[in-house]
Amino acid sequence: MRPKALIVDDEAPARAELRYLLEEVGQVQVVGEATNGEEALLLLGSVDYDLVLLDVRMPGGSGLDVAAALQGRAEAPKVIFTTAYPDHAVDAFDLAAADYLLKPFDAERLARAIERALGPDGGAETASSPAAPASSSPAGPAGGSTADPTTTASSTQDDSLVRIPVQKDGRTVLVDGASIVYASAARGYSYLKLADERLLVTMSLNELERRLRGHFFRAHRSYLVNLDHVRELVPDFQGALVVVMDDRQRSRVEVARRHARELRRRFGL
Incomplete structure (x- = not known):
């Protein structure tokens, strides 16, 4: 039935x-x-x-x-x-x-x-959820998208020129990519964390990763961080990292172990 x-x-x-x-x-x-x-x-x-x-x-x-x-x-x-x-x-x-x-x-x-x-996940919040209306592209495998994080991070595109459309109070607001502290996955949509607010955008994290090149780094299957807004790198006992961002809440974002070495390299550590 x-x-x-x-x-x-x-x-x-x-x-x-x-x-x-x-x-x-x-x-x-x-x-x-x-x-x-x-x-x-x-x-x-x-x-x-x-x-x-x-x-x-x-x-x-x-x-x-x-x-x-x-x-x-x-x-x-x-x-x-x-x-x-x-x-x-x-x-x-x-x-x-x-x-x-x-x-x-x-x-x-x-x-x-x-x-x-x-479906099997029952609407669970994962980065591999089906894509949002703005993008029909499937999310990448666990631990990151189909794009190589090294290639993404080293792209020459200037993220300050990227604008992400967000629906807010019945209006379409264009958010400057450089002002995004980090983005997190939300069932095929994504949240954009700015200095003092969080906005929902109808794009998957993979779609955001394609748009937000430059200084953005896929730290985890569920997180995309702006390296310009990283304040601290805190190692954990399992060999992974947590990055502390420079937003008002000093948000802590997990870095998957497979990406920790590349992130350290990006910061010359």
Whole structure:
């Protein structure tokens, strides 16, 4: 039997469109619809759903409220947000959402989201998750991307000329590559850590690595660091490294053992 899915959206045309796409994909069976957060919680209390597709802004409790209520439940369904608003993505992933789809999206993108949510990893946050909407390239093998870290680090491209588009408060903000302290993987998306804020970008870490050449170094399968912002290198007892960055929080980023020697070489150690 196919996994059971619940659609939650206050707009009837949006529910109908999502049901149509789900039927086209064929991975789940829709066994319920709710028009607001309150109805959603009632249905979730009476049926063991495997997947919930949640709009964000609704009357009677937002989709974020519903996802927060599910976190304390045993065997909680996986959550995919489906919304026209990009500015809640960070909050959604903080609530362990499997994916965050921006309307309009097609059946192929929806299918990838469902596979991410219900596949073997169950939406686990890894750098090898399927790619974000902006990139269909698969992530590289564990421990790094398909690009050689030495080649990436020694590229002559000036990262100060790179701009990364980020959706923020309904606007597209272009983030200067040189201002990025480090980037971390988030289920096929990535977080950009700046000096005093963290932004979600709809690119995989591999895609960011291709764009952010120059002084960026793939320290770990889940981290890409800007060498210009490294403040300290701290060895651990297993022979690996931790780098302390120069952002306001003095973030500590793990360096995989296989990349530690190359990083030391880059700093002349």
